[in-house]
């Protein structure tokens with residue numbers, strides 16, 4: 301669990317310092333005051349990843365010194381870790397220095413936000429990111445395989461645009477795509493097996509109904525990538541595109557046998573998005589043996605009391621939760637928020653913050 305968070309020139313915060321109890325904290329405030337940015341800072345600190353952007357410059361405070369810093373301490377079951385991230389921008393706005401090495405033993409995070417509805421309604425890419433985010437936290441080598449696969453795919457796609465692409469060069473990129481892609485497909489298969497039963501339980505618990513949730517992993521190249529690439533080769537060369545491989549995978553979601561994106565009601569879709577995230581938390585805890593930190597952005601205010609209480613019941617009581625909300629009414633009616641600090645966020649400053 302995270303005990304301190306400090307940030308400098310991050311989003312709308314020139315400086316931020318927070319001490320957080322084991323239970324976590326609730327951040328209240330109007331729209332556009334900085335609540336989400338606090339949760340984003342935690343995610344960048346712990347996972348080197350922002351759920352809102354892939355662009356480092358977007359996170360640097362406008363009018364700031366041209367970079368940002370985030371530091372924090374987390375106390376695990378056995379040890380205390382201290383993280384520090386610093387990004388500096390070069391004149392052209394590109395990051396000059398990364399945030400140091402990626403810590404594979406970084407903490408575990410589950411991000412829950414209203415945009416999770418896109419997991420159900422949106423493009424396959426959103427669901428691949430969902431799997432990738434879990435994969436990088438529980439599967440050793442996942443992040444590296446993904447980065448290598450993406451590099452090879454990018455190079456192959458560039459080459460395919462050439463008038464006369466060199467075949468042996470294309471094949472050498474394909475070899476990397478086959479070896480790294482196979483690791484990804486195997487890992488994603490395991491991840492979906494891990495998540496499925498947990499998501500189905502959460503769906504039942506949160507909806508309060510006997511809804512049968514189905515998760516089916518669809519690898520775009522099947523389980524034999526080499527064969528699939530051979531079969532697609534002519535078409536790929538003709539159309540100058542890469543059709544086969546994990547970059548085209550999907551995770552099919554269904555409720556009672558029907559595709560959830562097209563047939564489920566909005567309420568069912570929201571519940572399904574929550575179920576996927578709750579399942580993610582359980583899967584991380586089961587594999588890594590410690591509880592994730594839950595970053596819950598503006599979700600509870602949007603839920604009816606029945607589903608809100610069900611989610612609060614399903615979330616592990618001992619896990620640290622960081623919750624943002626614009627609505628205050630529900631806070632005093634809900635169980636499961638004991639032991640959490642309360643902070644009011646206004647125009648990039650936080651009441652009760654530390655120096």
Ligand SMILES: Nc1ncnc2c1ncn2[C@@H]1O[C@H](COP(=O)(O)OP(=O)(O)OP(=O)(O)O)[C@@H](O)[C@H]1O
Nearest residue numbers: 311312331332333334335336337358359360361362
């Ligand atoms: N790089 C940046 N520099 C300065 N301000 C920024 C930067 N990026 C975003 N902001 C601003 O920070 C403010 C806070 O945004 P944030 O999303 O954290 O608000 P919020 O309190 O979570 O709002 P909501 O309840 O609407 O989600 C916004 O006004 C946003 O425009």
